[in-house]
Amino acid sequence: MQIFVLFVLTLMATVKPDPAPGLFRTKTASAELDCEQLTVARANQERPGQIGEARPRGDYVDRRVVVCSERLISHGVRPVRDEAILSTLDARADEVASAAAALGPDLQSRTWLVETYYPSVQVASKVSFAAKNSLMEHGLTVSDRTPILGFGDLDVITRMPAEQAYPAACKRYYATGSLGEQDALLAVVSRDPRETILHAGLCSRGQWKWLR
Amino acid sequence: MKALFTLMLLALAVLSPTALANSPAEDAQLAELERARAEIADQVHLAAFDLIDELAFGWNRAPVFDTPTPVVLAGVTVPVGLGTGLAAMVENHIAAVLLENPTTNIQLVHCPSCTAVVVHSGPEGTVVSRGYDNPEVLAELGGTTGQHALFVDVEAEGKWLVLRARLTRLTPDLPIVWSHTLTTSSGTPALLRQPDDLKSAAEAREEYLDTLHDRGPITIPVRFAVRTFAQPDAFFTENPGVPPPPFAWLQTGVEIGATDARVWTSSLLIGGSFIPQAYQGLMGQARVSRLLTGRSRSLTRPDLYLFAGGSVMTMWGLATGSFQTEPFTSDAIILALTGQPPRTTLGALHLGLDLRLGNRIGFSSFLETMPSLRNSDNMGDYTRVLGIGFQTLGMEVTVCF
DSSP states (O other), X not given: OHHHHHHHHHHXXXXXXXXXXXXXXXXXHHHTEEEEEEOHHHHHHHSTTTSOOOOTTOOSSOOOEEXXXXXXXXXXXXXXXXXXXXXXXXXXXXXXXXXXXXXXXHHHTSEEEEEEEOSOHHHHHHHHHHHHHHHHHTTOEEBOOOOOOOHHHHHHHTTSOHXXXXXXXXXXXXXXXXXXXXXXXXEEEOOOTTOOOOEEEEEETTEEEEOO | OHHHHHHHHHHHHHHSHHHHSOOHHHHHHHHHHHHHHHHHHHHHHHHHHHHHHHHHHHHHHSXXXXXXXXXXXXXXXXXXXXXXXXXXXXXXXHHHHHHHXXXXXXXXXXXXXXXXXXXXXETTEEEEEEGGGOHHHHHHHHOOTTOEEEEEEEEEETTEEEEEEEEEXXXXXXXXXXXXXXXXXTTSOOOOOOTTSOOOHHHHHHHHHHHHHHHOSEEOEEEEEEEEEOOOOTTTOSSOOOOOOOEEEEXXXXXXXXXXXXXXEEEEEEEEEEETTTEEEEEEEEEEEEEOSSSSXXXXXXXXXXXXXXXXXXXXXXXXXXXXXSOOOHHHHHHHHHSOOOEEEEEEEEEEEEEXXXXXXXXXXXXXXXGGGTTOSSOOOSEEETTEEEOEEEEEEEEEO
């Protein structure tokens, strides 16, 4: 019995904690971990002293490092779709801004406005915030101004299918002077409640174009 | 008629407020969700404060404005799913840090009309907006044009807490004049910087190391220990004797850490014991300890060490008569009273756990085996591991200088 206890204690001391669900971790607990795989060199740089350094002539075995941290907000606290968007917001905003920044030099000199169309107002404002910051990081001129449409325009446009509504809104923005010659509107759009992809569209001088 | 009345009663019962209220299971789920939210907010707010400190530190190093400039704190948003209480805390912290750091050149100003919902009707139509979204209306309301608005957003993205900030000039074009994004991960401890003495992460780490170095690798522990001895097992001992009384020791010496992290420490102590008419003793003890919690000793939370060591004790006096293998009887006590009191010298090995608070105070407990007394009729074993009997259970309180 004592040998068994000692064996179990030794096993517990030597076995590295595995983030995967198994004997010592439930599926729910594993799902709360946010893990990334790193090279030994990068892991040593980020967490010095925790991972043995690679030998000068290389390791005899293939070593991989998986760094796991607990998620700040557990699954189930926020709606699933919002969580999917928010948990990767930085990367999504950067993708949208990169697509905008990759357009021609003519558009790069414009003043960029950002609008987000998402069912939740809270999430929409966060997406807009992130997109504006990402555009600034790409060296573009960004404004906090919000283009507006009259009630009549809104009444018509909101009855149109999405394929026609965005180009129509873009034309009206330009026609009413809400968007000027030197303005470019980056619209971040969630087109379907079942998808977690954020689409991006560009409205410039009354012309609408889907970027992604 | 009776059936109709019964039906009406049933309908009333179904539509009553009690029936429309949440079921107990739903209430329990909601309560659990609120508890989870409160716990998360508790963890998140320190990390959010840390990011705000970093933001203000950046403004201190490289101010956005050359001169002190009035800025309206236009909006603070916190992770979706957490309450507005966290937003208020974050807002207060921003104000506190900026007040303590005038060199940021950001002067927070009060502007109720900026954050209020304003309705403006003109030739182009009626526009409902926040004040800071419509600077022309703001100018009409109170002449705040020319100021700047600060927007701060904190969001939890997986394991990352991300703070985004932007400064917008409140002119009709609303240009964003500055923006920044900062990130910290859930695995990173908060730096807990003082608002009036902001530091970079590197400087804060340096200060932490200086604090560790101040204590030095050597400490002087003063330890009060009590050893109790197990009763002999009446089943296995033919003629069980009397175990020694609890022995109290006062010890001091040096404790040395191998590194500043104090993962491994060793100590050399000498001690004495003096209870008139009962016993006196001297001892020497060596011990090696290994930190179990974390990779370095902490200045803020308790540390748990596992230790093992050995000691040599010499004791004399009437109460030390039990430190022998033969049974210590009342006849032997009477004999000792008339002649030379018994004297014992023995070696012991111990294993235990030590809880250190701020590396200043320690509480420890250990089991000790005395090989020369393993067959003693005067004491039993508290426990046996791999055939080794531990006759002594000890408790210690340590104060380190």
